[in-house]
Amino acid sequence: DAGITQSPRHKVTETGTPVTLRCHQTENHRYMYWYRQDPGHGLRLIHYSYGVKDTDKGEVSDGYSVSRSKTEDFLLTLESATSSQTSVYFCAISATSPGELFFGEGSRLTVL
Amino acid sequence: GENVEQHPSTLSVQEGDSAVIKCTYSDSASNYFPWYKQELGKRPQLIIDIRSNVGEKKDQRIAVTLNKTAKHFSLHITETQPEDSAVYFCAASITDDMRFGAGTRLTVKP
Helix, strand or coil: CCCEEEECCEEEECCCCCEEEEEEECCCCCEEEEEEEECCCEEEEEEEEEECCEEEECCCCCCEEEEEEECCEEEEEECCCCHHHCEEEEEEEECCCCCCCEECCCEEEEEC | CCCEEEECCEEEEECCCCEEEEEEECCCCCCEEEEEEECCCCCCEEEEEEECCCCEEEECCEEEEEECCCCEEEEEECCCCHHHCEEEEEEEECCCCEEECCCEEEEEEC
16 A cells, blocks of 8 residues: 555544644655545545645635645645534545545544 | 536345446546445455546456547446445546545445
């Protein structure tokens, strides 16, 4: 498996609290992505990065922000979590664009 | 942005039969079409991909076909086995922004 780790793997939080998910890679890949997976919706792109400090919005970016200050780390922040953001979040990396995505193990977030 | 639709949402076949999953995309500029397999509780993993300059690609029991004119592509699995049971996702991409279909849950009955 590609060197990609997500943390935390599981988190339960309350509505209105901030949450940050971290994606860390050891592959030195240029591209990094955050997807959310919900039943019936497949994988939906939240934000992606094409380089350090270079990010762009995906199809479901409202309520989420990202930062990439180093090649290896891509952070996803929910400024004020809502129940609709309960989901499994996957980080992915890619060396080329477009190209094969290597996914992390996922982070299950529950917002009560 | 790109919109990818995938059918069927569920598919059940007998071991040894073939399975076909179909996807359509909206943006004619899309040029990369991968398929991912996700086993229960696991991460999605690439099983095959095709680029827009190719009409068909095979890898052992799996194949993908692309019809650029109609903007659809399909995954074909022959001689299905129980270990093929999983959720399969198609995707389409122009450059950095890769969009996925909603997934097909394939069940192979022994």
